[in-house]
Amino acid sequence: MQRFKNKTALITGGTNGMGFATAQRFVEEGGSVIITGRSENTVTNALEKLGNQAFGIVSDTGNINDLMNLQAEVKKYTDQIDLLFANAGYGRFAPITDVDVKGFDELFNMLVKGPFFTVQQMLPLMKSGSSVVFNTSVVTDIAKPDFSIYTAAKSAVQSFIKTFAVELTGRNIRVNGVSPGHIKTNIFHNTGLTEEQIESTIQDFIPTIPFKRQGDPMEIANVVLFLASEEASYIHGAEIRVDAGLSVIR
Structure with missing residues (x-):
């Protein structure tokens, strides 16, 4: 299929x-x-794999200066964005008693301020028929210990789906979200855990997943592209769970 011929995604x-x-x-x-x-380095490595239809920008979604400069950087490559996938983020997890202001601000800057101002800065490049997809998380449906700040941040993003949908309806820009469950990503790599601790954590939660496996990133990608396509032209203000039923099956 060539559903996105002559279209550009950020x-x-x-x-x-x-x-x-x-x-x-x-x-x-x-x-x-x-x-x-x-x-x-990571941008260059990714571009080598993606080919000549891909372009890269070194930009930290948790840095407000980078966010305010993003539109100018994007304009070096295009004057129109058809899909904006507000995806950047990572996790840090700690008991309530161990959370400090620095860690709190770090997550909220990355996971809340980041997607908000990314969309704000890209709106001038988004025309009628374009699409915003936020990345939320299954943790907004399941209370987990040590996840208080991460869950609160993702809950804020979850609220953006509805409020942005209200504001952007008149511009015919659809706004939706994808809510991943346990997916094979590097979410734990900024937590300070060793590789052995990360693997132990993964093995601990796999039995709780109805399908007894982690999801593949491509299983999220397929849903994001569906939401951005004409096949989802009547889906607006929605959040699709891609979690193997974890949030509803006990």
């Missing part, structure tokens, strides 16, 4: 995981993609 956090998989699928279906990442 994917924040597009150098790995769900963002990279979405970039791959968008290019495969005829589109051009602009990805952001926090380091020149």
